[in-house]
Amino acid sequence: MQDLLQHLINGLSLGSIYALIALGYTMVYGVLQLINFAHSEVYMMGAFAAYYSASALNLEARPGVLSLMILLFVAIFFCSCLGVLIEFLAYRPLRKAPKINVLITAIGVSLFLQYSAQVFFGADPKVFPQVLENTTLFTFFDVPIKSLDLSVFVVTLVSMILLYLFIFFTKYGKALRAVSCQIQVAPLMGISVNRMISLTFVLGSSLAGVGSVLVGLKYPKIEPLMGLLFGMKAFVAAVLGGIGNIPGAVIGGLLMGLSEEMVVAYLSSTYRDALAFGLLIFILIFKPTGILGKNSAEKV
Amino acid sequence: MRNVFNVKSLPGLLANYALVLSGFFLVQCTPKNTNEILIGHFASLTGTEATFGQSTEKGIRLAVDEINAAGGIKGKKIKLITMDNRSQAEETNAVVNRLIEQEKVIALLGEVASQRSKVGALVAQPKKIPMITPSSTNPDVTAIGDYIFRVCFIDPFQGTVMAKFAFDNLKVKRVAILREIGSDYSVGLADFFSKKFKELGGEIVTDLSYSNQDVDYKAQLTQIKSKKPEAIFIPGYYSQVGLIARQAKELGLSVPLMGGDGWDSPKLSEIGKTAVNGSYFSNHYSNDSDDPVIKDFIKRFKAKYNEMPDGLSSVAYDAAQILALAMEKTSELNSKNIRDQLALIKDFHGVTGKISIDKDRNAQKPAVVVKVDGATNKFVTTVNP
Numbered sequence: 001m002q003d004l005l006q007h008l009i010n011g012l013s014l015g016s017i018y019a020l021i022a023l024g025y026t027m028v029y030g031v032l033q034l035i036n037f038a039h040s041e042v043y044m045m046g047a048f049a050a051y052y053s054a055s056a057l058n059l060e061a062r063p064g065v066l067s068l069m070i071l072l073f074v075a076i077f078f079c080s081c082l083g084v085l086i087e088f089l090a091y092r093p094l095r096k097a098p099k100i101n102v103l104i105t106a107i108g109v110s111l112f113l114q115y116s117a118q119v120f121f122g123a124d125p126k127v128f129p130q131v132l133e134n135t136t137l138f139t140f141f142d143v144p145i146k147s148l149d150l151s152v153f154v155v156t157l158v159s160m161i162l163l164y165l166f167i168f169f170t171k172y173g174k175a176l177r178a179v180s181c182q183i184q185v186a187p188l189m190g191i192s193v194n195r196m197i198s199l200t201f202v203l204g205s206s207l208a209g210v211g212s213v214l215v216g217l218k219y220p221k222i223e224p225l226m227g228l229l230f231g232m233k234a235f236v237a238a239v240l241g242g243i244g245n246i247p248g249a250v251i252g253g254l255l256m257g258l259s260e261e262m263v264v265a266y267l268s269s270t271y272r273d274a275l276a277f278g279l280l281i282f283i284l285i286f287k288p289t290g291i292l293g294k295n296s297a298e299k300v
Numbered sequence: 301m302r303n304v305f306n307v308k309s310l311p312g313l314l315a316n317y318a319l320v321l322s323g324f325f326l327v328q329c330t331p332k333n334t335n336e337i338l339i340g341h342f343a344s345l346t347g348t349e350a351t352f353g354q355s356t357e358k359g360i361r362l363a364v365d366e367i368n369a370a371g372g373i374k375g376k377k378i379k380l381i382t383m384d385n386r387s388q389a390e391e392t393n394a395v396v397n398r399l400i401e402q403e404k405v406i407a408l409l410g411e412v413a414s415q416r417s418k419v420g421a422l423v424a425q426p427k428k429i430p431m432i433t434p435s436s437t438n439p440d441v442t443a444i445g446d447y448i449f450r451v452c453f454i455d456p457f458q459g460t461v462m463a464k465f466a467f468d469n470l471k472v473k474r475v476a477i478l479r480e481i482g483s484d485y486s487v488g489l490a491d492f493f494s495k496k497f498k499e500l501g502g503e504i505v506t507d508l509s510y511s512n513q514d515v516d517y518k519a520q521l522t523q524i525k526s527k528k529p530e531a532i533f534i535p536g537y538y539s540q541v542g543l544i545a546r547q548a549k550e551l552g553l554s555v556p557l558m559g560g561d562g563w564d565s566p567k568l569s570e571i572g573k574t575a576v577n578g579s580y581f582s583n584h585y586s587n588d589s590d591d592p593v594i595k596d597f598i599k600r601f602k603a604k605y606n607e608m609p610d611g612l613s614s615v616a617y618d619a620a621q622i623l624a625l626a627m628e629k630t631s632e633l634n635s636k637n638i639r640d641q642l643a644l645i646k647d648f649h650g651v652t653g654k655i656s657i658d659k660d661r662n663a664q665k666p667a668v669v670v671k672v673d674g675a676t677n678k679f680v681t682t683v684n685p
Contacts (some may be wrong), residue, residue, distance in 0.1 A: 010518040125539050127570045205308030214623045219515040221571055229513045264519035269508045270481050
């Protein structure tokens with residue numbers, strides 16, 4: 001019983017991070033119908049931006065909430081800029097090109113960032129500064145609840161709710177939905193399409209920035225290829241939940257984390273990824289649009 | 301705008317390619333400096349095991365500089381050519397081929413990770429270039445052929461050492477194993493440990509695995525915790541072990557962790573922080589020793605690099621010294637003669653102990669067990685073969 005509870009908490013904590021990254025994939029897909037493969041690299045770059053600013057400001061010597069806020073701010077700012085820049089340089093010129101061209105470009109940008117990072121940062125793993133002590137907040141049926149696990153979970157849920165409210169209850173959100181629905185007609189209503197798309201990238205990349213700092217604190221080993229597997233799993237989580245659907249991304253992420261954890265716990269650790277991905281394929285056979293996806297889904 | 305992939309430039313591309321190729325052949329035709337002996341070193345200077353390659357390179361470089369300063373070998377200076385394989389097996393294949401075919405090295409030194417040493421050995425053996433791996437401990441590496449040597453102990457010995465140490469010194473009876481699946485080194489070491497520990501009368505309560513890309517090991521550790529082991533054997537590499545130790549501590553697992561020479565890196569305590577303290581691992585040497593040979597080596601190493609040598613630097617230093625000794629003893633300097641002399645090495649008093657090459661081209665030598673204490677590794681005991 002106690003083990004099961006511990007496994008559930010581990011799975012939720014891992015799944016929350018997948019969910020946070022999955023939100024970024026789902027946002028961009030919802031608006032542009034583009035799978036932004038570079039998203040996982042934006043996340044990786046965020047971790048490095050936080051790492052270098054922390055060592056420049058010597059934040060590790062002063063752990064605390066203030067240092068964490070500084071790191072979060074740096075990562076969010078850097079990731080948003082990078083996201084917008086990628087959109088401006090790589091995707092915007094191809095706005096009228098066939099979808100497959102943009103997709104290939106996205107893969108290219110992703111590889112470009114991975115290998116540039118290896119050149120500039122070096123390929124050896126770096127140790128992420130521990131600006132927040134991971135303390136035990138309380139014990140729940142003898143299972144310690146860690147501050148980091150809880151904060152990752154809370155941040156993910158809060159991000160999801162804020163994003164949802166933003167998209168369905170603000171004017172900008174309405175404009176985003178208009179662009180997502182009819183990209184040709186939206187300008188006729190006085191909506192600047194380019195501005196809205198930039199906004200999408202700002203939002204998605206900010207979440208990647210938050211994710212990168214939280215992952216850095218939780219698994220303090222960062223390297224240029226860290227986004228590869230994490231990004232892939234987050235992407236699958238977004239598809240599983242129904243790509244383009246915001247609560248779906250979070251549900252998909254949590255499910256992914258839990259299923260991975262349970263596979264290792266009760267089946268075999270060797271087949272962790274194989275079985276976790278197999279389960280997802282199984283679900284998609286019965287629900288091809290994902291758990292919350294509808295065939296004519298209103299996208300983001 | 302649409303025509304992103306410009307087809308017209310294809311002939312141009314081919315022309316470029318031809319130009320590069322011709323340049324390549326030109327390089328090959330330039331006469332080599334005959335006053336130099338070319339030695340190749342393939343290493344993981346970057347990538348997941350970057351500190352392994354860097355430590356090894358430091359040890360070899362120090363040995364080569366010392367040999368050259370003392371007049372070289374048969375009046376010729378050694379020229380060391382080091383190439384990076386980015387901690388990848390595929391890259392190793394390309395790099396070793398290049399060292400042999402293009403750079404024309406007479407002998408090879410390398411790798412730390414057994415998997416990549418095997419790749420290198422598979423290239424070197426058919427081309428009859430002697431290769432010494434300083435620190436690959438998996439037995440299969442030297443079994444590839446008669447040109448492949450090593451100057452470290454092998455995993456059956458290392459696994460036995462840790463099993464004995466756990467049973468006799470730590471006095472534990474129930475041990476859990478967490479191995480990296482897909483790593484020849486980790487799987488081999490785990491198997492040998494498990495076999496010996498059961499022979500001694502201990503119990504392996506659970507045997508789990510993780511894969512190279514994982515960063516979350518809590519599922520395995522939670523399962524291990526429920527089995528209540530008295531110690532955990534994790535024969536992996538430092539960058540993962542650091543994270544595993546942290547997560548074990550977070551889950552409230554406070555039993556000692558044990559490992560092999562793959563733990564030997566300053567990054568272990570950088571990543572693992574206090575969670576790795578009090579862990580034990582078997583290693584090639586301990587810099588916390590009274591042996592005058594070791595003390596003198598540490599002094600020279602510190603003078604050159606301004607840091608303490610780790611186990612990998614020391615064993616790499618010995619590898620280069622043994623290669624130099626074999627080259628010095630040859631009647632005529634060629635790959636075949638170097639191989640024959642390497643096979644005859646006996647009682648070489650290196651930094652990592654007395655080394656003799658046995659008939660399987662493995663080194664017979666002692667292992668030490670050290671205890672992690674912050675950034676330093678405290679010497680615990682020496683185990684002879």
